[in-house]
Amino acid sequence: MTKVIALANQKGGVGKTTSAINIAAGLAVSEKKTLLVDLDPQSNATTGLSDLIQPESSTIYDILINGTQVESGICKTSLDYLDVITSTNDLVGAEIELVGIIAREYRLRDSLETVVDNYRYVLLDCPPSLGLLTINALSAADSILIPIQCEYFALEGLSQLLQTIRLVQRHLNKKLDIEGVLITMYDGRLNLSKQVENEVRGYFKDSTFKTTIRRNVRLGEAPSFGKPILLYEANSSGAQDYLTLVEEMLERDRKTSG
Numbered sequence: 001m002t003k004v005i006a007l008a009n010q011k012g013g014v015g016k017t018t019s020a021i022n023i024a025a026g027l028a029v030s031e032k033k034t035l036l037v038d039l040d041p042q043s044n045a046t047t048g049l050s051d052l053i054q055p056e057s058s059t060i061y062d063i064l065i066n067g068t069q070v071e072s073g074i075c076k077t078s079l080d081y082l083d084v085i086t087s088t089n090d091l092v093g094a095e096i097e098l099v100g101i102i103a104r105e106y107r108l109r110d111s112l113e114t115v116v117d118n119y120r121y122v123l124l125d126c127p128p129s130l131g132l133l134t135i136n137a138l139s140a141a142d143s144i145l146i147p148i149q150c151e152y153f154a155l156e157g158l159s160q161l162l163q164t165i166r167l168v169q170r171h172l173n174k175k176l177d178i179e180g181v182l183i184t185m186y187d188g189r190l191n192l193s194k195q196v197e198n199e200v201r202g203y204f205k206d207s208t209f210k211t212t213i214r215r216n217v218r219l220g221e222a223p224s225f226g227k228p229i230l231l232y233e234a235n236s237s238g239a240q241d242y243l244t245l246v247e248e249m250l251e252r253d254r255k256t257s258g
C-alpha cells in the first residue's frame with residue numbers, strides 16, 4: 001500500500017523542503033521505494049537533490065497544467081529507491097492557471113494515479129501558501145506532515161492551517177490524516193526552543209513526532225551541493241535526526257499495518 005504524505009505549512013522557512021529531501025533520502029536508503037514531488041515554484045527540493053537527479057524533459061508544471069503524462073516527468077536518481085518529479089519557476093503561474101481547470105483540486109491526485117502504486121511512499125513538498133497547489137497536495141495525500149520551526153510566533157498561523165485541513169477533510173478528501181507535527185531547528189541551549197517544544201507537545205500531544213530535528217549547519221549546507229544530508233555528511237546530527245525520524249515513521253506504519 002502506498003502512503004502519500006504532504007509536507008505543508010503556509011509559513012515560510014520552517015523546514016518543509018529540508019524535511020522532504022531528507023525523509024525521502026532516508027526512506028530510500030531503508031529500501032522503501034519513494035517518489036518526491038516538488039510542488040513549489042521556488043524549486044528548492046529540485047535544486048537540493050540536483051547532484052543525484054538525471055533530469056527528464058517534463059516537470060510538475062507540464063503534468064498539472066498541460067496534462068503531460070506523469071511518466072515522462074519521473075526522474076531517476078543515483079539512489080535506487082528514490083525518484084523525483086522536478087519543478088521550475090513556471091509553476092508560479094499554475095496557482096492561477098489551475099483556477100480554470102475542471103476538477104482543479106484533484107489535478108495532482110488524478111495525474112499521479114498511474115504511478116502511485118509503484119511506490120511505498122510519495123512525498124509532496126508544498127509551497128509556503130494555502131493556495132491551489134497546497135490544496136492539490138492535501139487532496140492527493142493520505143496524511144500531512146507539519147514542520148514547525150522553534151522560533152518566536154512558531155504557532156502563529158497554525159489555526160488557519162488546521163482550519164484548511166478540516167475543510168479539505170470535509171469537502172475534498174475525507175481520509176486526510178495528520179501524519180505528525182515535526183519540531184525543526186531545535187537548539188537545546190535556548191529556552192525558546194524548549195518553550196516551543198512544550199507548547200507544541202502540549203497542543204498536538206501524540207501527533208507530535210518524538211524525534212525533534214536539531215539546528216545543524218550541515219543541513220543548511222547540503223542543498224548547495226545538491227545532496228541530501230546522508231550523502232553530504234552522514235555523521236552530522238542532522239543526518240542522525242532525519243534517520244531517527246524515518247525509523248519512527250516506519251515503526252508507526254509497521255504498527256498500523258499490522
Ligand SMILES: Nc1ncnc2c1ncn2[C@@H]1O[C@H](COP(=O)(O)OP(=O)(O)OP(=O)(O)O)[C@@H](O)[C@H]1O
Binds near residue numbers: 011015042214217
Ligand atoms: N535543522 C536545521 N538546521 C539548520 N538549518 C536548517 C534546518 N532545517 C532547515 N534549515 C535551513 O533553513 C532554511 C529554511 O528551510 P527550508 O527551505 O527547508 O524551509 P521551507 O519550509 O521549505 O521554506 P519555504 O517555505 O520557503 O519553502 C533553509 O536555508 C534550510 O537550509
Ligand SMILES: [Mg+2]
Binds near residue numbers: 016017018
Ligand atoms: Mg520549501
